[in-house]
Amino acid sequence: MKLVVLAGTPGSGKTSVLLHTIKALMRNEKRPAVVKVDCLWTDDDQRFKRLDIPVHVGLAKDMCPDHFTIYNTEEMLRWAEVEGADVLLSETAGLCLRCAPYPDECLAVCVIDVTTGPNTPLKVGPLLTTADIVVMTKGDLVSQAEREVFRERVLEVNPGCNIVEANGLTGKGAFELAEMIGSGPDAGDNMLLRYNPPLAICSLCTGENRVARKHHMGVLRNLDGFMEYKGE
Amino acid sequence: MIGVNMSEIMNLTIMGGVNKEGADEPIRSVEISSGEIVGIVGPTGSGKSTLIDDIEQLAQGDTPTGRTILVNGEKPDANIRVDPRKKLVAQLSQNMHFLADMTVEEFLQMHARSRGKDASLVSRVIELTNTLTGEPIAPYHHLTALSGGQSRSLMTADIAVISDSPVVLIDEVENAGIKKQEALQLLAGEGKIVVVVTHDPVLALMSSRRIVIRNGGMVDIISTSQEEQDVCCKISEVDNWLMSLRETIRRGDIVGEVA
Numbered sequence: 001m002k003l004v005v006l007a008g009t010p011g012s013g014k015t016s017v018l019l020h021t022i023k024a025l026m027r028n029e030k031r032p033a034v035v036k037v038d039c040l041w042t043d044d045d046q047r048f049k050r051l052d053i054p055v056h057v058g059l060a061k062d063m064c065p066d067h068f069t070i071y072n073t074e075e076m077l078r079w080a081e082v083e084g085a086d087v088l089l090s091e092t093a094g095l096c097l098r099c100a101p102y103p104d105e106c107l108a109v110c111v112i113d114v115t116t117g118p119n120t121p122l123k124v125g126p127l128l129t130t131a132d133i134v135v136m137t138k139g140d141l142v143s144q145a146e147r148e149v150f151r152e153r154v155l156e157v158n159p160g161c162n163i164v165e166a167n168g169l170t171g172k173g174a175f176e177l178a179e180m181i182g183s184g185p186d187a188g189d190n191m192l193l194r195y196n197p198p199l200a201i202c203s204l205c206t207g208e209n210r211v212a213r214k215h216h217m218g219v220l221r222n223l224d225g226f227m228e229y230k231g232e
Numbered sequence: 233m234i235g236v237n238m239s240e241i242m243n244l245t246i247m248g249g250v251n252k253e254g255a256d257e258p259i260r261s262v263e264i265s266s267g268e269i270v271g272i273v274g275p276t277g278s279g280k281s282t283l284i285d286d287i288e289q290l291a292q293g294d295t296p297t298g299r300t301i302l303v304n305g306e307k308p309d310a311n312i313r314v315d316p317r318k319k320l321v322a323q324l325s326q327n328m329h330f331l332a333d334m335t336v337e338e339f340l341q342m343h344a345r346s347r348g349k350d351a352s353l354v355s356r357v358i359e360l361t362n363t364l365t366g367e368p369i370a371p372y373h374h375l376t377a378l379s380g381g382q383s384r385s386l387m388t389a390d391i392a393v394i395s396d397s398p399v400v401l402i403d404e405v406e407n408a409g410i411k412k413q414e415a416l417q418l419l420a421g422e423g424k425i426v427v428v429v430t431h432d433p434v435l436a437l438m439s440s441r442r443i444v445i446r447n448g449g450m451v452d453i454i455s456t457s458q459e460e461q462d463v464c465c466k467i468s469e470v471d472n473w474l475m476s477l478r479e480t481i482r483r484g485d486i487v488g489e490v491a
Contacts (some may be wrong), residue, residue: 146330
């Protein structure tokens with residue numbers, strides 16, 4: 001089973017790129033299955049179902065969506081196996097950019113929107129820097145020069161990645177991406193994350209809702225950047 | 233597969249694909265040689281920009297139109313399709329604005345780097361920009377604050393200097409609020425392959441041939457006749473006169489009588 005983990009900033013066009021890529025995979029006689037993870041609500045499963053492929057939705061609710069994706073990876077792979085798929089496409093809903101939900105034995109794809117400007121690649125962190133493929137979307141809305149500057153910025157933070165320029169409306173880039181997925185790695189039994197999950201766990205993570213500082217414990221970081229452990 | 237050198241580009245071939253209905257487009261192949269200017273004409277929404285995009289990506293049957301672009305009659309090497317340092321194609325698209333929150337100088341330095349060019353070209357780009365636009369721009373200006381005309385002038389000058397490539401694609405330069413004939417001359421340079429999408433009769437007739445697009449497909453190729461070239465000369469005069477009137481009005485001067 002090939003595992004593809006697709007992450008990216010909200011609204012960057014992950015789902016649209018994926019829809020075109022699935023069609024290209026099916027033309028290549030692959031059998032893709034999709035798991036769409038979101039935080040609270042999604043109707044993207046309806047869009048995937050129209051392609052007549054196995055679709056599963058996961059809502060992370062109270063849990064961090066990236067942690068939810070990682071925790072459920074084995075179960076997703078099992079499900080895809082039962083559905084008779086040979087490629088599992090896992091679309092994540094990461095938001096806080098501290099994690100990268102990529103195991104080592106997967107094809108890690110980061111989707112990023114060119115219209116957010118060439119400083120964005122510097123802000124995205126491990127999601128971008130540890131990806132195998134970076135998909136640049138909405139390039140039709142900017143000049144060629146701006147696309148090239150954006151590309152340069154991506155390569156500054158992730159020099160080894162492959163860059164695909166895609167368009168979620170026309171399907172540009174889907175063919176290229178499907179080819180790369182076809183030659184991607186198979187998921188293993190003892191996968192490790194490429195990037196360490198965040199170190200800081202604090203009382204807010206466990207439901208404390210009082211604002212005053214005296215109520216908080218755990219690994220905490222001050223406004224001036226000083227990090228400390230408070231607690232027993 | 234060939235690893236193309238900039239100076240070795242003799243011609244491009246567009247191999248026909250399908251129109252919006254998925255039917256084969258009537259024109260199956262168009263060859264464009266270096267030094268030639270070819271127009272693309274057709275109604276709005278007919279697929280002119282899509283053809284330009286196919287050429288920009290050097291499509292290999294992997295775009296929605298299914299077209300294939302050959303360089304010197306052969307399939308181009310994969311990395312010249314994507315690496316800006318090896319790119320054969322410079323494109324002036326229809327976009328009128330920059331979205332990058334940077335100064336003109338920062339942006340041009342970075343673009344020069346992405347194309348593997350020297351940062352000393354930046355001042356040359358700004359100089360050229362200011363020959364095309366009314367209100368001059370400065371290196372410290374913010375890109376996002378430039379007007380549509382200034383942005384297009386900067387994009388044009390950037391292509392002429394930094395993206396200097398053997399193939400130049402231009403999408404409706406006439407809508408840009410800049411001096412279009414000068415812009416075209418600047419972009420066309422010497423011995424380049426120029427493809428220009430246009431609704432403008434002067435620009436369309438300046439080309440040696442024009443591809444007619446309808447419903448997403450290439451339906452005809454018209455060679456510019458002697459008669460059309462004569463018409464082109466005549467409307468160029470009218471066009472230049474209109475342009476000088478526009479400049480007069482912009483300066484806040486009074487328009488004199490018809491010469």
